[in-house]
Amino acid sequence: QVQLVESGGGLVQAGGSLRLSCAASGRTFSPYAMGWFRQAPGKEREFVAVISGSASVTTYADSVKGRFTISRDNAKNTVYLQMNSLKPEDTAVYYCGADLLLIRFQVGRSSYWGQGTQVTVSS
Numbered sequence: 001q002v003q004l005v006e007s008g009g010g011l012v013q014a015g016g017s018l019r020l021s022c023a024a025s026g027r028t029f030s031p032y033a034m035g036w037f038r039q040a041p042g043k044e045r046e047f048v049a050v051i052s053g054s055a056s057v058t059t060y061a062d063s064v065k066g067r068f069t070i071s072r073d074n075a076k077n078t079v080y081l082q083m084n085s086l087k088p089e090d091t092a093v094y095y096c097g098a099d100l101l102l103i104r105f106q107v108g109r110s111s112y113w114g115q116g117t118q119v120t121v122s123s
Helices: none
Strands: 003-007 010-013 018-025 033-039 046-051 058-060 068-073 078-083 092-099 117-122
Touching (some): 018 117, 033 068, 033 078
Parallel strands (some): 010 117
Antiparallel strands (some): 033 092, 046 058, 068 078, 092 117
């Protein structure tokens, strides 16, 4: 089992920045691809970004490209999502995921999930 705990959400004005963190425990961290999803009220959960275990591969949803950056620190068992130029449409609960197969994130799947952290962007 992999346990994931997100932090860093909050309320920010449009154009502002937030950095989300996801701390993993339970198994060796480095083999897992780590990703972020989000779910806005009344909408389905959507893929945001994913990073491979070695950090050599990153993929982003078109809606966040150029504004969000995913990174990881394998020594700290933590993955980050730096969110800049935030927009009201970025408002959602953000979830961290872990899976041995990176491709699963891009089809909306993950073997493990965190509990989510709320991000609210005011206009």
